[in-house]
Amino acid sequence: MNQNKIDSVKDKYGEVAASGLSSRDSGIKAVAEAFGYTPEELSSIPAEANMGLSCGNPTAFASLKSGEVVVDLGCGGGLDVFLASQKVGPTGKAIGIDMTPRMIELARRNAELSGTGNVEFHQATIDKLPIASGSVDCIISNCVINLAPDKPAVYREMARVLKPGGRLAISDIALKKPLPAELAKNIYAYVGCIAGAIQINEFQDGLQAAGFDAVQVIDSGKDLNAYSKADGQSGCCSPSMVQVSINQKVTQNDKPVAAKVLHRPLSDLLSQYNINEYAASVKVYAIKPEG
Numbered sequence: 078m079n080q081n082k083i084d085s086v087k088d089k090y091g092e093v094a095a096s097g098l099s100s101r102d103s104g105i106k107a108v109a110e111a112f113g114y115t116p117e118e119l120s121s122i123p124a125e126a127n128m129g130l131s132c133g134n135p136t137a138f139a140s141l142k143s144g145e146v147v148v149d150l151g152c153g154g155g156l157d158v159f160l161a162s163q164k165v166g167p168t169g170k171a172i173g174i175d176m177t178p179r180m181i182e183l184a185r186r187n188a189e190l191s192g193t194g195n196v197e198f199h200q201a202t203i204d205k206l207p208i209a210s211g212s213v214d215c216i217i218s219n220c221v222i223n224l225a226p227d228k229p230a231v232y233r234e235m236a237r238v239l240k241p242g243g244r245l246a247i248s249d250i251a252l253k254k255p256l257p258a259e260l261a262k263n264i265y266a267y268v269g270c271i272a273g274a275i276q277i278n279e280f281q282d283g284l285q286a287a288g289f290d291a292v293q294v295i296d297s298g299k300d301l302n303a304y305s306k307a308d309g310q311s312g313c314c315s316p317s318m319v320q321v322s323i324n325q326k327v328t329q330n331d332k333p334v335a336a337k338v339l340h341r342p343l344s345d346l347l348s349q350y351n352i353n354e355y356a357a358s359v360k361v362y363a364i365k366p367e368g
Contacts, residue, residue, distance in 0.1 A: 079226040082267055083202075086224050087177050094154065094179035098128045105129040109156075112248075112299055112358065113137055122159035123187040132220035132270070132358040133248025133297060136160040140246070144168040145214040148238065150203040150231070150247075151175055151221025155184035155196070161217065162196050172213075173198040174206060204230035208238045215239075218247045223274040224267075232287035239365040245284075247361035250274045250301075251294060256355055274356055289363035299358040 100106045100119045109119055109127050113134035119127060136157050141147055141164035149158045152173030162171040173196065175181050184198045201207050203218075204227050216235050225231045235245060252274050255261070266272040275283075277294050284292045 082224075082226055082273070083176070085267070090153070090177045091179040093128055093130070094177065094183045096128070097125075099124040100127045102129075118160055121163065122156065123154075123191050125183060126154040126156040126159055126187050128154060130220060131156065131248065132250055132301075133299065133360060135217040135219055135246045135248045135360075136164065138246055138360060138362075139164075139215050139217050139244075141165055141169075141215060146170050146172070146212060147215045147217060148172045148174060148206070148208060148213050150216060150218035150235075151224070152184055152198065153180050153219075155187050155198065157217055157219055158184065158196050158198070159187070159191070159193060162193055165195065167195055169195060171196045172208070174201050174203055174208075176200060176202045204234055206234050206238055210237050211240050213238045213240060214243050216243070216245050216247070218249065220249060220270055222247065223250045223270050225273070228275065229283055229287065232283050232289070236287045236289060236365055241365060241367045243365045245289070245361060245363040248297075249280075249359055249361060250356050251277045251280050251359045252356050253277065253296075254355055257350065260350065260355075271352070271356060277357070277359065280359070280361065284361075284363050288366065290366050291362065291364045293360075293362040295360045295362075296357040297360050301352045301356060301358060 098105050100109065101124050105127060106119060108129040109131055110116065112131045114131070130153055139147070139161070141161055143166040145165045146169060147161045147165055149161065149171065152158050152175045155173055158171045158173040165171060173184055175184070175198070178200060181198050181200045188196050188198070199207050203221065203225055216239060222228060222231055250270050253276070255276070256272065260266045261272050263272055277296070280294045281292050
């Protein structure tokens with residue numbers, strides 16, 4: 078089942094990467110702003126780096142400093158990598174990790190077109206990072222860890238690559254209470270950031286078990302219905318995002334297809350539930366001990 082989930086996520090996010098969705102679409106820009114990005118931030122990076130997939134803005138609370146090395150788990154088109162690169166400056170480095178080839182291709186193209194020199198992107202899963210142990214100052218991630226089948230392995234990898242005293246600043250989706258069985262077992266709900274999420278206390282306990290200190294998993298209070306601002310366009314955890322058919326092939330000229338094609342059975346399923354009742358956008362903080 079885990080491989081099926083991984084393949085489904087790759088396929089669906091590959092389609093989104095090829096869809097042409099960007100901050101030039103008013104709905105996509107509105108989703109990003111609803112989850113904490115300022116218009117100035119969005120205008121300072123390649124428009125194609127934002128595809129409405131966020132559930133927060135980790136760079137806003139990561140306290141990044143000049144010269145630091147920061148890694149973004151599940152970087153997509155590079156939204157948070159490009160923002161982080163501005164904060165760490167030319168003496169620092171922002172590294173993006175994503176398992177979807179089309180996302181990495183898009184991120185690298187965005188870097189080349191924007192002339193951003195202190196970034197790099199690697200295709201890999203976030204439970205097996207191509208990064209040296211003890212080499213990273215800060216790890217960020219945005220609505221991605223919920224998609225990982227083996228979350229304890231992700232936590233251990235984060236602890237491995239961080240320097241002593243290094244930190245996490247993560248935006249993600251966590252559950253406030255168990256999902257109804259219909260949602261919990263639905264593969265489309267999984268690739269849409271819902272069914273793979275774990276409860277808030279499990280998130281905290283998992284990070285502590287991996288050796289992190291000062292762990293906090295805080296409900297940001299953001300309204301997950303903000304995804305409706307996309308007017309049927311792509312957004313992680315939104316019905317429209319989850320409903321895009323995994324088998325639907327998308328090209329650069331098929332933007333309306335990527336944004337509008339709905340999986341009707343899932344639409345009917347999700348319409349029965351208020352997602353805010355079950356799930357929350359959370360801010361995750363943790364520190365790797367010095368000793």
